[in-house]
Amino acid sequence: MKVLKGYVQNRTRPEGCIAERYIAEEAVEFCTQHLSDVSTVGVPSSQKMGVSKPLSGCTNTEEVLPYIEQHMIHITTAYPKFRKRTKWLQDKHNSTFIQGLRFKVQSELEEDNHGVSENLRWLAAGPNMAVPLYRSYLIKGIKFNIKAQDDVRTTQNSGVYLLAQTMQVASAKDKNPILSNMGFYGVIQEIWDLDYQKFTIPVFRCDWIDSSGLVVDELGFTLVDLSKIGHRNDQFVLASQVKQIFFVDDPMHRGWSVVLSMPNREYNDVIGDEVLGDVIIDCEPFTRGMPNVDTFD
Structure with a gap:
């Protein structure tokens, strides 16, 4: 009324x-x-805004899946002694796939009737080595911040959750791990925007919580110890793969935080499954050379 x-x-x-x-x-x-290019009345627009249309990434693109399968078959055939060592084969695949993809795509491009798309061509060529970093990134209506940005604000947007298929081993001597889905909780430390000339792909470098810092209490709540960092050799994740979560200090257990998740807001992707859509960047970017991932401690 x-x-x-x-x-x-x-x-x-x-x-x-x-x-x-x-x-x-x-x-x-x-x-x-x-009407396009119309801003909502009463909602101020950001003075630092950019727009890009990133793809969902290399290993999650349907065009790349056949090359992944071919490369795994090649490794299994080239190293018959390690055929039963699943973890060794997967590690070998991870370390050599990019070079193999680049060589395979270049070979197909030399043929007259090749079926290599423009996106696959740029993916195989690799990104620009000058990588812009951002403090905030808005994807599908959800804003992600780096931890340093959250530290100076009252809101929190740096927590992420990843459900990934990974190899689980019973012990350090287990040479036959089991593939299963496993959840990972992390905090965004850096936001990279990989430039592939024709498109960009945002990735997050996160501090992932080690399994020793993860428990589930008797009420079913997930508790994490944010000081216990693990998986330092595998910190990067595609922005399209994670879900935003929040960490709330547990008043009953000092040093532990309760994991809370919120339902994602409705978002209408009119471009397609392989494209994230318009990504609005609200930040002050700066560039630096892309380091070797293996150099992170």
Whole structure:
């Protein structure tokens, strides 16, 4: 009723005022849904904004899947002594796949009727070695911050959760790990935007919580110790693969935080499954050379 009363400018004809104001608001809302480059009234736009359309990444693109399978077959054939050592074969694949993909794509491009798409060509060529870093990144209506950005704000947007298929071993001597889904909890430390000339791919460098810093209490809540960092040799993840979570200090257990997740807001992807859509960057970027991943401690 308060809203409707606010529509009344002429008290002698309240019904007419309400009807006219309601029709005007409905018309404006309808137009904003069908007009491009229109900002919402009353919501200030950022002064530092960029737009890009990144893909979902190399190993998750359907075009690359056949090359992954071929490379695994090649490794198994080239190293028959390690055929039963699943972990060794996977590590070998991870360390040599990019070089193998680049060589395979270049060979196919030399043929007259090759089926190599432009996206696959740029993926095989690799990204620009000058990598812009960002403090914030907005993807599908969800804002992600680096930890340093959260430290100076009252809000928190740096927690992420990743459900990945990984190899689990019973002990350090176990040479036949089991493939299964496993959840990882982390905090974003850096946001990279890999430039492949024709498109960009955002990736997060995260501090992932070690398994020793993860417990589930008797009520079913997941508790993490943010000081116990693990997986230092595998810190990067595609921005499209993670889900945003929040860490709340546990008043009952000092040093532990409760993991909370919120349902993602509705987002209409009109471009397609392989494209994230318009990604709005709100930050002050700076560049640095891309280091070797293996150099991280």
